[in-house]
Amino acid sequence: MEAKRLDDISILRVLCIIIVVFFHCYGMMYAESHFPATVSVYDRLYFIPNQCVFINIAMPMFIFVSGYLFQYLLMKGKYHTWSDLLKKKGLRILLPYFVFGTFFMFTTNNWHPFRLLLGTYWHLWFLPMLFWCFLLGYGLYKISLGLCAECILLIIAYCGSFSPLLFPRWMGVNYITSSFYWFYLGMLLYKYRGCLLEIFSKPILGISLFSLSLFIICCFPVAYGGSKWYGNLAVTCSLISISALISKVDWEKYKITTSITKFSAYSFGIYIWHNWVALMLISNTSKRLFGLQELAANHVILFPLCFSLITLAISWGISWCMMKTKVGRFLIG
Secondary structure: OHHHHHHHHHHHHHHHHHHHHHHHHHHHHOOOOOOHHHHHHHHHHHHHHHHHHHHHHHHHHHHHHHHHHHHHHHHOOOOOOHHHHHHHHHHHHHHHHHHHHHHHHHHOOOOOOHHHHHOOOHHHHHHHHHHHHHHHHHHHHHHOOOHHHHHHHHHHHHHHHOOOOOOOOOOOHHHHHHHHHHHHHHHHHHHOHHHHHHHOOOHHHHHHHHHHHHHHHHHOOOOOOOOOHHHHHHHHHHHHHHHHHHHOOOHHHOOHHHHHHHHHOOHHHHHHHHHHHHHHHOOHHHHHHHOHHHHHHHOOOHHHHHHHHHHHHHHHHHHHHHOOOHHHHHHHO
16 A cells, blocks of 8 residues: 555656656746747747646645655654754755755856855755755654644644745745645645545545636636745645545556656656756757757747757756766765
């Protein structure tokens, strides 16, 4: 049963990383600094679905999956002490954050090392944010709260998810208010997964809930980075319904599941590398050599799709190569 559940989560993680890669790649299409001649065309075609729909589900789901897996590991007996947690998460999250952040700054002529201490550099903001989520989640786990107290804390965390930032911009701790809700939701859904499956014993309930949440997200779009109570409630419903529906599938009987779970092991590396790879692919040199300006103008559907797929493939390739080395496995393994 546990292996099946982890297969489910691996599939969700692959879906998330694909959406995140596509989000950044398509976002570059309507950024004036990259393709100024076609900004209006790409903005009209892709801004709403890219900036207001898919990413607003994928990023909370990414955090949700981290909380879900964290609760799974805690209940398996991992992280016996605070020092154990700090050491492992420091090496797993903060070390790659500083190593790759420094490398990306150096190779893109964007040297602002102080921003690493603020935890706001590029897409890597996600890493220090997760570090604080792990610490806070571990503290709540150690307290051994009852269901009533957990529900109250979840409601408080939900209110924080669409509230102004309350903490200082230091090492990403300011993201706690907007992000911890999704992490804690994942922890609690794993803890009470039996009740969840019982409630959603009929798939029609999960499908209806997901359809309603998707309707709200699409009809009342909120640009990524902004949060509204109704949007976060809709995303909550979508995460609950998706996790319930996907758990009902017997993934082990499908051959493709093995490939998906193997690909999932490279999600961290793909996340680390994809933004840098995308910038290299549409650098000024690449634009001159391959005529990217003309391709972007003449193929508004095919060009961003290929750009996203190539970015995903190269990011996976770099991660695969790194995982063949001790240093690589240490940093992204």
